[in-house]
Amino acid sequence: MLSRLDQPIAAIATAPGRGAVGIVRVSAKDVSSIIAAICPRDLPPRQAVYGPFRAADGSAIDQGLAIHFPAPHSYTGEDVLELQAHGGPVVLQLLLARCLEAGASINLRVAEPGEFTQRAFLNGKLDLAQAEAIADLIDASTEAAARSATRSLAGEFSREIHALRDALIDLRMLVEATLDFPEEEIDFLQKADAQGQLERLQSHLARVMQRAHQGALLREGLHVVIAGQPNAGKSSLLNALAGAELAIVTPIAGTTRDVVRQTIQIEGVPLHVVDTAGLREGADQVEQIGIERAWGQIEKADAVVFLHDLTRADSADYQAADAAIAAKLPVDVPVIDVWNKADAVDGGVRFAHLPRLAAGHPTSDATGRVARDAGTVSEANPTDAPSITLSARTGDGLDKLRKHLLEIAGWQAAPEGVFIARERHLHALRRVDAHLMEAAAHLARQAQALDLLAEELRLAQNALSEITGEFSADDLLGVIFSRFCIGK
Ligand SMILES: Nc1nc2c(ncn2[C@@H]2O[C@H](COP(=O)(O)OP(=O)(O)OP(=O)(O)O)[C@@H](O)[C@H]2O)c(=O)[nH]1
Ligand SMILES: [Mg+2]
Numbered sequence: 001m002l003s004r005l006d007q008p009i010a011a012i013a014t015a016p017g018r019g020a021v022g023i024v025r026v027s028a029k030d031v032s033s034i035i036a037a038i039c040p041r042d043l044p045p046r047q048a049v050y051g052p053f054r055a056a057d058g059s060a061i062d063q064g065l066a067i068h069f070p071a072p073h074s075y076t077g078e079d080v081l082e083l084q085a086h087g088g089p090v091v092l093q094l095l096l097a098r099c100l101e102a103g104a105s106i107n108l109r110v111a112e113p114g115e116f117t118q119r120a121f122l123n124g125k126l127d128l129a130q131a132e133a134i135a136d137l138i139d140a141s142t143e144a145a146a147r148s149a150t151r152s153l154a155g156e157f158s159r160e161i162h163a164l165r166d167a168l169i170d171l172r173m174l175v176e177a178t179l180d181f182p183e184e185e186i187d188f189l190q191k192a193d194a195q196g197q198l199e200r201l202q203s204h205l206a207r208v209m210q211r212a213h214q215g216a217l218l219r220e221g222l223h224v225v226i227a228g229q230p231n232a233g234k235s236s237l238l239n240a241l242a243g244a245e246l247a248i249v250t251p252i253a254g255t256t257r258d259v260v261r262q263t264i265q266i267e268g269v270p271l272h273v274v275d276t277a278g279l280r281e282g283a284d285q286v287e288q289i290g291i292e293r294a295w296g297q298i299e300k301a302d303a304v305v306f307l308h309d310l311t312r313a314d315s316a317d318y319q320a321a322d323a324a325i326a327a328k329l330p331v332d333v334p335v336i337d338v339w340n341k342a343d344a345v346d347g348g349v350r351f352a353h354l355p356r357l358a359a360g361h362p363t364s365d366a367t368g369r370v371a372r373d374a375g376t377v378s379e380a381n382p383t384d385a386p387s388i389t390l391s392a393r394t395g396d397g398l399d400k401l402r403k404h405l406l407e408i409a410g411w412q413a414a415p416e417g418v419f420i421a422r423e424r425h426l427h428a429l430r431r432v433d434a435h436l437m438e439a440a441a442h443l444a445r446q447a448q449a450l451d452l453l454a455e456e457l458r459l460a461q462n463a464l465s466e467i468t469g470e471f472s473a474d475d476l477l478g479v480i481f482s483r484f485c486i487g488k
Pocket of ligand 2: 236247275
């Protein structure tokens, strides 16, 4: 029996639902028997041929274009047949069923998610980072994310990884050669400027990490939760950021009870904004559930907009309630103090004494997110976050908030150089960085530690190669491709 990776596969390649055109795709070692059964005549390579797609009894299921991509010049690198029919769910199901029937003798089966792309990877059509970029391009939620995915797909990210790998190999060869001639080692490494090579490698890695971090941001976006006491204007702020009346706004405290979500974008960075129930004591049962959900969202947030009502800023009760909320905010999440309703107070308001409730929280994602990855509590960044004053009603001050959110995310506006990246890539790059740091320490100690230096460089290369898939565990591949959509 053929292994799963060698079995012929078929799937509907277009999105479910109705459309002008829908595509059924077959990939196999040899698709000629399916062409003979379904298509009107022989198909010249890579040429669209119009005609009926035939059922077993010879009747036409639909009329459309058939294209044969003979191996290896196809998406998967295998023999591929594409049938472009009308894009109705029923007609496409019929066509897929017909393919499976015609391919029964070669054991044609329905493809699992990502299986076509997995074959493309295994047949050397693209590397792992490029394969992931295909899924990221399909899932891109902003134009900037789509453009950076295209850049990764074209191999820009992989080229950087290869350049790093080549420099690493050069250095490894040097060190391994030195290991063979221990009596000359110090002199030899110094003459070849091993230290300079390693430093250049580290600074190149730092640049790649920076770009990859930006790419990961475009892919994942930032999860921002708006929290605060009832009536602070949280729902009004969500609506103002989204430019649409999404959440209900009333002067009644306790209006919002459920979690309201909206994805917006700022400079192409997706921001997943969540409006929550106002936090207070003594709420009724329904509102209480909303408040629990709000805390659940806050725990998971990348950043919290802690919204305060300027018109009540002077009230001692209001301040006490705000302080009680502040004390409960998780310490490792960046918090921005935002004072709303600036339009409703006259210019004489004493902004200077507005309490800095967010003090003690990290001010940027660099501290917040990294600390969370490591599963540790961050050392809170003591720098005070600036507090922002705005009006959700007039829109005054919103830009300052938008800019600040981008800062927290660590976004640096240079989208032309950004390639899409995933947490998996960042994780691998951080490991490369750690191994190079160890290597630098061993190099400084030289004589005693040359074999340790060689080992760190080898580990660094392995971590790097995981990104492009040259060195990857099979189960990792399974996880990556299973997250693709079916037919891809
Ligand atoms: N003057 C003024 N009023 C505002 C502003 N933002 C919100 N409001 C008013 O404040 C009241 C409460 O606004 P919401 O947006 O519902 O407040 P919320 O924080 O979502 O309240 P809950 O859902 O009850 O927690 C409404 O009457 C709004 O019109 C603002 O910038 N200026
Ligand atoms: Mg509300």
